[in-house]
Amino acid sequence: MSVHTQAVQGKKTSRNEEFDAVVVGAGIGGMRMLHELRQLGLSVKVIEAAPEVGGTWFWNRYPGARTDSESWVYAYSFSKELQDEWDWSERFATQPEALAYLKYVADRFDMRKDILFNTRVNSAIYDEQSNEWTVTTEQGGTYTCKYFIPASGLLSLPYKPDFNGINNFQGEWYVTGNWPEEKVDFTGKRVAVIGTGATAVQVIPIVALTAEQLTVFQRTPNYVMPGRNYVLTEDERQSIRANSDTIWAMARQHFFGFAMAPAGRVMADFTPEEQQKILEGGWEAGGFRFIFETFDDLLVNDESNAVASEFVRNKIRAIVNDPATAEMLCPKDYPLAGKRPPLGHFYYETFNRDNVSLVDVSNNPITEIAKNGVRVGNDEYEADVIIFATGFDAGTGALTHMNVQGRGGVTLKEKWEHGPRTHLGIGVDAFPNMFMISGPQTPFANIPVVIEGAVEWIGQAIKSLRDNGLDRIEATPDATEAWNDHIAQIVNATVLSKGKRSWFFGDNVPGKAHASLFYFGGAGEYRRECLASAENNYDGFVVA
Structure with a gap:
């Protein structure tokens, strides 16, 4: 024990x-x-x-x-x-x-x-x-x-859709919200990930590193913000401790509970060139600073949100090499933050790998889990492992x-x-x-x-x-x-x-x-x- x-x-x-x-x-x-x-x-x-x-x-x-x-x-x-x-x-x-x-x-x-x-x-x-x-x-x-x-x-x-045929699948399958304690080895395996929400955005880049083939089934694309993660130095940790009272005071007052200050500006006050420069700064800062430290009206003004949404789409197009895949990854029928925006750690870059493919199931949904994989209409995608990253109730x-x-x-x-x-x-x-x-x-x-x-x-x-x-x-x-x-x-x-x-x-x-x-x-x-x-x-x- x-x-x-x-x-x-x-x-x-x-x-x-x-x-x-x-x-x-x-x-x-x-x-x-x-x-x-x-x-x-x-x-x-x-x-x-x-x-x-x-x-x-x-x-x-x-x-x-x-x-x-x-x-x-x-x-x-x-x-x-x-x-x-x-x-x-x-x-x-x-x-x-x-x-x-x-x-x-x-x-x-x-x-x-x-x-x-x-x-x-x-x-x-x-x-x-x-x-x-x-x-x-x-x-x-x-x-x-x-x-x-x-x-x-x-x-x-965790919410797992009741797909037909799941009990007939001969491989392994996992639900991200109830993952086993023991390590799951994807080496040399064909893996299917169903979902592209916040969890899948974290799973996909890691699984792609060792899987023989990774097939991602996407119903709704997401606006994924770059995480820009880094290792903290001892000096940075000391600075956080020294300023902890200020950090927590900011977090308690912030809209989303982060230690961030309002931008103090709205998009209409700037030229299109200036808007792009400010958005670029937020993108490079990483995390949710793109949303909360660029313009204060991104969540309440449709025009401002549209500019920021197109900025993200253009980033996707610049990162993903294949134009057709890039367009599939671009959200186009809802605004930035209309769904919970995830943080990505080389998410879009993963779709440049030769062993990763994207399947759009928005109009042609998954019809069943077959014995050897996932069936979408008349097409079957073979898989040894299926990961259900389908969110929560x-x-x-x-x-x-x-x-x-x-x-x-x-x-x-x-x-x-x-x-x-x-x-x-x-x-x-x-x-x-x-x-x-x-x-x-x-x-x-x-x-x-x-x-x-x-x-x-x-x-x-x-x-x-x-x-x-x-x-x-x-x-x-x-x-x-x-x-x-x-x-x-x-x-x-x-x-x-x-x-x-x-x-x-x-x-x-x-x-x-x-x-x-x-x-x-x-x-x-x-x-x-x-x-x-x-x-x-x-x-x-x-x-x-």
Whole structure:
């Protein structure tokens, strides 16, 4: 047994245990919540399906996995000592390094003793008479608590299309969101990658290095920003530590939770030549600086976005040698940021390799997984390995797949049949004392920044209840409808609403209601809205 999994393990049990709070998930959100609740003196049990902490960074072990946020802000800010002790090695941390960081945090703050590993939650049911939640697990455990806090993650339930014939395929197949721990060897193999979203953009360049042949099946091309990753020097790490207060202050106020300042300019104020020069600077800087440090109106002005979109298309045409392949890789029917833009690490360059080919399935979709490969119409592409990089049932998926029942037995799945309804992305009417961390209708932004703001708010709400002799807090129906309308108004004022098959709206999952799954008013503005609610006696909530 690994030293990192010898903490409490899931076992078949029928014993009932009582805690002040039960947290579901030991990823970034669940671990941060555990620390916050301990500071309040509460008894806590964290229930985790995996044998280790890490959440997303445990399960997503696929080749090339790394953060799209700069490592020094894809971290916790609650401990100055932790920031001083940990050394990030690269601008964008790899999956092993991100997981190592979270393991270090778990050990540094002795978290494992309060985490139940290898245990999956089956149901969480609220009892109105006792004002308690009863959480049951697939292993037979029962846990009662005052506060139920799902921290199951916004991208934790992989979506794999139900292709015909998958069971007849004679080769190996993998889902990126549930990748095996052991190394997968692609040497000399014909590999098919289905999907070209953020995960596939990371997988494809790595697999291409050793595969005999790599065939990429693309339904919707993406605007891929260059990562421009680099190894951090000791001087750079010292500078980050010295300026950590300023860095975190910037990140908390930034639209997407990054340590970036607004550009302070809009595109219409510049000549076409000047626009191209500024865009070139953003492209060379790498990461999401192309979007956030060039012009402040790229996400809200169609004309400005069109110029930036064409700039990216011209970069694709310049990088990819074959004109037909380059055009297939160019998004043309939706704006930049209409889908989640990935960061690439030699993604477009990979299509210049002799062993890599691109298949457009936008109008001629995959018809089945055949015995020896992938069939598209009358054509069959032979493969020894298939990688499904088909994304997630984002935002709501992990929550609606648990049997979460509120007052009157209503389930979250029923409540959200037509899309999520929350207040602040934290509370749901008819679900008292349930606090969601990075739930639907919270910001889509650098997730540790979003999580820390939500966790601090939840901690203060619980402290306020206890200090005032109260024991229940619940979002009101009016507040949830108002928040939903607010979110719709915000997103409809941006180019994000014009995306194609975007998981921002659940459009990547057949049958899922089209609704904005995220708050696009910005991480800084979201923090201010949460603070305003708390300062106004938790406006939008009934406290009793």
